[in-house]
Amino acid sequence: MTEPARTNTVLTIPEPRTAALATKPYPVAGPGFVIVEVAVAPVCNEGRIYRDHQFEWHDSPEHLGHEGVGTIVETRPGSRFEPGDRVVVFQANSCQKCFVCTQGLSPTHCLGIPYEGYDDGMAPQDVTAGLLGIEKVNGSASGGFGMARYRLAPEHMVVRLPDNLSFHHAAAANCTLGCTYTAAEESGVKAGDVVLVGGVGFIGLGAVANALHRGASVVVLGRNRYRMELCRRLGVTAVIDPGSPDWLDQVHAVTGDRRGADVAFEGSGTPYYLDRCMAGLRRYGTLFSLGFTGSEGYSVSILNDMMDRHINWTGGHDVRFRDRDGLLRMLCDPAVQGWIDTIVTHTYPMSRAGEAFETALTKDCGKIYLLPQE
Template sequence: MAPAAKTNIALTIPEPGKFELVERPYPHIKSGYAIIKTEIAPICLEGSRIWSEHDFEFHDDPEHLGHEGVGTVDEVLPGSNFSVGDRVIVFQGDHCGHCHACTQALSPTYCDANDPDLRGVDGSAMKGIQNRNESPSGGFAMERYRIAPEANLIRIPDALDFRYAASANCSFGVGFSNQEAMDVKAGDTILVGGVGFIALGHIISALYRNATVIALARNPYRIDLMRRMGVEHIVNPDDDDWLEQVLALSYKGQGVDVAIDGSGVTYYQEKLMKAVRKYGQVNFSGHTPGAHLELSPLHHVIDPAHTLFGQHDVRAKDRERMVRALCNPKVQAMVDVMITHEFPMSRAGEAFDIQVGKQCGKVYLWTQQ
């Protein structure tokens, strides 16, 4: 008897607070792509935004979810640079190979192939990957098998566990690549606000670089995580003298070198910009749909000579250095603190509920379970 044909299983959220696992055909690919047997699909905005509010961005919908992930190469075409069995990190989105982001080894998020204004909603990002391969499934991370452009894969060293490698996207990866771009170094003072999994990734990167970290934080659960990582300075942003406390911790009281927002919440963004020294940097790494920051070019940029910076994802030029950092035992110990919950995909509802409650760090879904 012939062996049964492979199928795919995808996570869907057909209505708020309800998930279903749906069987779909096994993916198929064209040249330049690989099929990955996904092991871990970390949760990003799916929990807070999609689960409870059923609010989707252009690149996802109730039937197609997830962009982060790690796994094992399951199928490639002749001439591939990868082999079946390779363990890989998958960086989100597609790769055209011709645009500025691709030719300069920047983040694939900014590749023209992922721009809905250029390619349309069905032709960009993860939907574009699935449609360009004329595949019945596999464009997304929260599936047992996903399609990935080979240009957006990097092999995982044998000694590096999937759990650590899975932090290479929207947590440690975002923090590491943003700080590479800003040239954060030992001795810098970093102020972090809006502490969720993005900011926790920034904190790990900053401590790895021997920078001093100050956190604006109110959530006791996440304050405990930061303390366990080694953050010594935590300031309650509701205190009347929060700014004076932060300035007192900076060199000569002149303000922090870099301020990083991990939430996209205006409350934190406004405070962070006030605490930065002259010629310092302000980084926006978080995103909250609908949030709007009133920004004055004169008062927020020119007068203080601030540099504003932000990006999603990981620049291709930073991938190897980031993987090397993930092999560091001290980084792994902090990642262990950041990963607070792990669930089989068959219990995704529990994972989403925990994320909505904010009593967590980074939450993982094991997609083969």
């Protein structure tokens, strides 16, 4: 751990296909917040932002990154943390009071974020429960986001890491194995199940790992050669080309008398893979959406697709509060750590973020890590 500098270095995307570092004032932490020296800032949706320069409600050209791990360098009096604590930072700044928060559910679904009534889920950017609200409530000019040398984090969104869990493996705790851990828990994936995964990116790879960890057999729908090879290395039962005329027959050959998968995880949000994940489920199966392309509609038949087959369809963004302990225990499993080593295919200094984003756009990659201290 280094002594905290009195400035902060943050990543910016000022225009399409341009990534640049900017010097900002050192973060200011109010009560209930800590300052974390970020060790790993994983790439999530920033590749798309880099290409299109279109932002979601919780980020902006100078506010990027919602995942991360690091070391606490500053606390406030009365904090339950100490400088030197190694931690994972979960995304958001939930209210801790609403139904969602008090039931241990997912913080990005906190009622403090007014999704309802806004197109594309574009809630107001400065709501306190969102990441942009973190700097606002602290009167800080930087630190609310993960792609920075120093991050300002709400204590209730920070968890100490076990001593035997490296930053490299712990950094998978958000949008790789974290959101998919909650998806697997909510879907009830168990030993003996057959799980179908379509639209495979790094989240789909995380869904594969979570299903395997629970003793399920995994069938993957995909055509990207690089990512399908990663799936094979993880140990899936079958990789099926969703464009093959007999793709569904191939799924049924794996699932036997059930004639479909018990659970399907869809990671792209595109109709192409949604159609196939829906068709590939058995009756009484569960479809869990882990990806989206916007707020456009998707057509299903209430009778034919949902009621006659009794399909359950749900989705979500992140890790439930109640799942954090189990998630960290899973990340300490040597087998899971081996899968993370397979899924994380590229690591770049944050000073070379543009190269990282270009790699993400090729899709010949799994999860990509940025190192903000380099």
